[in-house]
Amino acid sequence: MSITVGKLFGNGTVLYQMKLLAGQKGLNNLVEWVHIIENDEVSQFLHGNEVVFTSGILNNNEGWLLEYAKKLYSAGTSAFVVNIGPYTKLITEDVVKYCNEVKMPLYTIPWETRMVDVTRDICYSIMQKEQVEISIATTIKNIIFKTGDLETQVLQMERYGYLRDSNFCFIVMSFDNENDENKQVNMNKIKMYSERIARSIHELYISFSYNEYWVLGLVNYSNYDINNFVDTFFKNWGQYLWAVHMGISENKDGIKIQDENFNKALIAIKMAKKQDKEVIFYDKLDIYKLLLNSKDEDVLKKYYDDILGNLEKYDKENDTDLMDFLYIYLKNNGSQSLMAEQQYIHRNTVNNQLKKIEKITGHNPLNLDEKLRFYLGFYIKDIM
Known part of the structure; x- marks a missing residue:
């Protein structure tokens, strides 16, 4: 439940004289931390989901800021803020256009606004939000795992x-x-x-x-x-x-x-x-x-062994595929004609395979109740 760019800088216009120049569609980007980075090799400093401040000390050519913005975006930056002053006097249109395209909010602050003051306030807001997040997560886990007084936990959640x-x-x-x-x-x-x-x-x-x-x-x-x-x-x-x-x-x-x-x-x-x-x-x-939802997995395991255990064992020992044959037969609603047509075999072959299955398992796959038992066995197999 990290804080969004929009909420982080909601009062920025009043407190820091911030201006949002581009990337309005990225105001819901989540923020985990903040950095002041003047080095253009930004990837070595960032993990993603950060706000980056720069004054542009290395801004020594016309296209520097655009390249810087591209590197920030590639590193997963949530937003970046440029300190307008002697190093970066203005934001060019190509930078604004790029930030709009990638939905990365771009702000400016005047030179008189000290970056260290802004970043300190941001860090405090992020840590406050993190403490709230931890408290909410702890409370809902206490409710889920029945730790502590339930009504107290519910009241705590309502406060949030x-x-x-x-x-x-x-x-x-x-x-x-x-x-x-x-x-x-x-x-x-x-x-x-x-x-x-x-x-x-x-x-x-x-x-x-x-x-x-x-x-x-x-x-x-x-x-x-x-x-x-x-x-x-x-x-x-x-x-x-x-x-x-x-x-x-x-x-x-x-x-x-x-x-x-x-x-x-x-x-x-x-x-x-x-x-x-x-x-x-x-x-x-x-x-x-x-x-x-069964509380006794041993019961399910025994049921499976009673219904399909011998058939699975027979397949392994004889390199046959009677388990697959039976499953396809059941999926075809127990129809021998559909089974013969789908598998390109004679109906007598289907009947012979079913008799073999009955002999191995002790259950008749032609009987409706036994079909249900077989089907339930395959359902249990799916969760074992």
């Missing part, structure tokens, strides 16, 4: 504008590139990227890490807004080299019951990773809801 009857939808994210060296960097990329999209849709959201996951709690977003968030996330995520999986809870009202809702997001992310899908909504899990 999150009302007790608000709608919450949790999006749990996991990423494939999870080696220790890049984990924190990747987590931060997901944080800033997802928060930027959330902020562009609605004001209220909560973000925090949980185990190896990044969690975004969308508050009072409509179902349309949630789908919009997901579509926008994956539409533009291709610029990164690693995959992200999402599990999405229901969109439920009532802050006191969000522990159950959060667990639904965890169930959904488990299935998204298991099935290697970008996103799974808990609402669309159908029968998987029942299986994944």
